[in-house]
Amino acid sequence: RKEVEQDPGPFNVPEGATVAFNCTYSNSASQSFFWYRQDCRKEPKLLMSVYSSGNEDGRFTAQLNRASQYISLLIRDSKLSDSATYLCVVNSLSVGRKAAGNKLTFGGGTRVLVKP
């Protein structure tokens, strides 16, 4: 099982509609979570951090469910410019390594296509 899993999509979304998708993680000791957005042939950019209580930033809402080990992202009133790949990122402590530290693991990404 992959450490971080996402539905690859694509999610075809009519402009103005709402879309939501999840990301599951296998390491119960994961400490922090992020959603990144990646446009084609560009580097990922942070969309939002995911807090325990859930958080909202404009049309974007992120939720964390530790019991079921998933995070979600909801986009309301989709815009054409929201078309991108959304990457779920999980920060876990790397144990058992010589140089212990934290590690960011990416999901495979969920592709969202917003159409007029």
Next chain:
Amino acid sequence: GAVVSQHPSRVICKSGTSVKIECRSLDFQATTMFWYRQFPKQSLMLMATSNEGSKATYEQGVEKDKFLINHASLTLSTLTVTSAHPEDSSFYICSARTASMNTEAFFGQGTRLTVV
């Protein structure tokens, strides 16, 4: 957000030669830098994690003698692809973060390597 500069953005090299990619954090001290590789239509795959002043920790399946990583200062890490082959052609991205465990990572612009 913080700025990470990656250079070069694009490089074409002959098979058998070596290529060095630089990753610099411009306005913060990056105690940890990550190197990723991304093949077309696939997600980012972590290659290695480097902490300033110590040897990089490589992910399973990544040859440390082929992908040399140096993180000699808090603002610079380099990845050298040695004896490059066409199958090494890919998009390489670095990211950097501070010592704080739960902060997000900031990404360089990526380097598109083509080996001919």
